[in-house]
Amino acid sequence: MHLVRVxxxxxxxxxLEGVSWDLLPLAAGIGVAVIVGHGLxxxxxxxxxxxxxxxxxxxxxxxxxxxxxxxFHWLNGLAVLALxxxxxxxxxxxxxxxxxxxxxxxxxxxxxxxxxxVRAAFWQRMRHIWIGLRxxxxxxxxxxxxxxxxxxxxxxxxxxxxVAATGVLMLLKIDTPFWKRxxxxxRSDTWGFIYVLHGLAALLALTLVIVHIYFAxxxxxxMYLRAMWRGWVTRGDxxxxxDPERWPAPRQ
Numbered sequence: 001m002h003l004v005r006v007x008x009x010x011x012x013x014x015x016l017e018g019v020s021w022d023l024l025p026l027a028a029g030i031g032v033a034v035i036v037g038h039g040l041x042x043x044x045x046x047x048x049x050x051x052x053x054x055x056x057x058x059x060x061x062x063x064x065x066x067x068x069x070x071x072f073h074w075l076n077g078l079a080v081l082a083l084x085x086x087x088x089x090x091x092x093x094x095x096x097x098x099x100x101x102x103x104x105x106x107x108x109x110x111x112x113x114x115x116x117x118v119r120a121a122f123w124q125r126m127r128h129i130w131i132g133l134r135x136x137x138x139x140x141x142x143x144x145x146x147x148x149x150x151x152x153x154x155x156x157x158x159x160x161x162x163v164a165a166t167g168v169l170m171l172l173k174i175d176t177p178f179w180k181r182x183x184x185x186x187r188s189d190t191w192g193f194i195y196v197l198h199g200l201a202a203l204l205a206l207t208l209v210i211v212h213i214y215f216a217x218x219x220x221x222x223m224y225l226r227a228m229w230r231g232w233v234t235r236g237d238x239x240x241x242x243d244p245e246r247w248p249a250p251r252q
Contacts, residue, residue: 001026004196016192019199021091027203031210038214058236064144064227072116073228076160079108083163084206103174106167113164129153143246148215156208162201166194 002020065073082105086098120126128143131150145153173191175181186194216225223237 006192015188016196018192018195019203023199023203024088024091024206027207028210031207031214034211035214058234058239060235061232062235062238063231064224064233064238065231067231068119070228070231072112072119076109076112076116079105079112080160080205080209083109084202084209087202088206099174103167103171103176106164106171109160110164110168113160142242144242146241152208152212155204156212159201159205159208162197163205166198166201169194170198 001022003023005017005020006014007017008014082101086102086105089096090098120129129145129150131147131154136147169186172179172185173181173183183191215221216228223233227233
């Protein structure tokens with residue numbers, strides 16, 4: 001298995017072309033392995049979270065995701081899926097005019113990521129999504145986000161920033177209604193390095209999307225999927241895994 005693809009330029013020099021597509025089945029396989037591993041774990045009869053008496057207010061609704069954050073999540077999810085399909089389907093031999101859909105989806109991801117960064121910095125409390133010592137000590141009940149949710153967020157953040165940053169540079173090689181392509185802005189070896197980083201970030205995103213979709217759909221996480229649609233969970237649903245009192249109120 002190779003890690004990168006190389007070719008020979010007109011001067012007979014070996015240059016990077018990008019990440020090796022031998023890694024594509026590996027990235028997908030890791031995602032599938034996580035799913036299978038979790039399924040086997042469930043078959044062992046693991047202990048469910050200990051129910052916590054939420055009292056008479058068990059049916060009270062607690063806001064988990066504001067409307068702006070839900071719109072960001074679903075739009076970003078659709079754009080990332082479009083990027084993955086248009087980026088990887090041609091690799092496995094499914095040919096179609098993918099370039100325009102790919103770069104438009106990429107621009108949308110860049111804009112959404114910038115929106116998310118600004119919103120998180122000024123309207124939310126970023127410290128509540130980053131992993132801290134309290135998470136590593138495995139508290140009985142997490143705050144708004146569990147350690148697993150924080151790990152997913154951090155990993156997907158790294159993947160999307162990698163895809164977006166390198167993708168913006170790669171736009172310079174594409175003709176669009178807004179600019180003309182300039183493939184000579186970087187040397188060929190620099191372009192190869194950019195392609196490798198872009199491919200690695202995309203492969204990481206593929207693995208994470210597979211895992212994320214699986215955990216979003218399993219019955220035990222149904223309250224999280226509902227919250228991403230409607231914005232709320234009940235106090236009773238949240239009580240076994242989270243401490244609602246530690247959920248930060250949005251900044252005004």
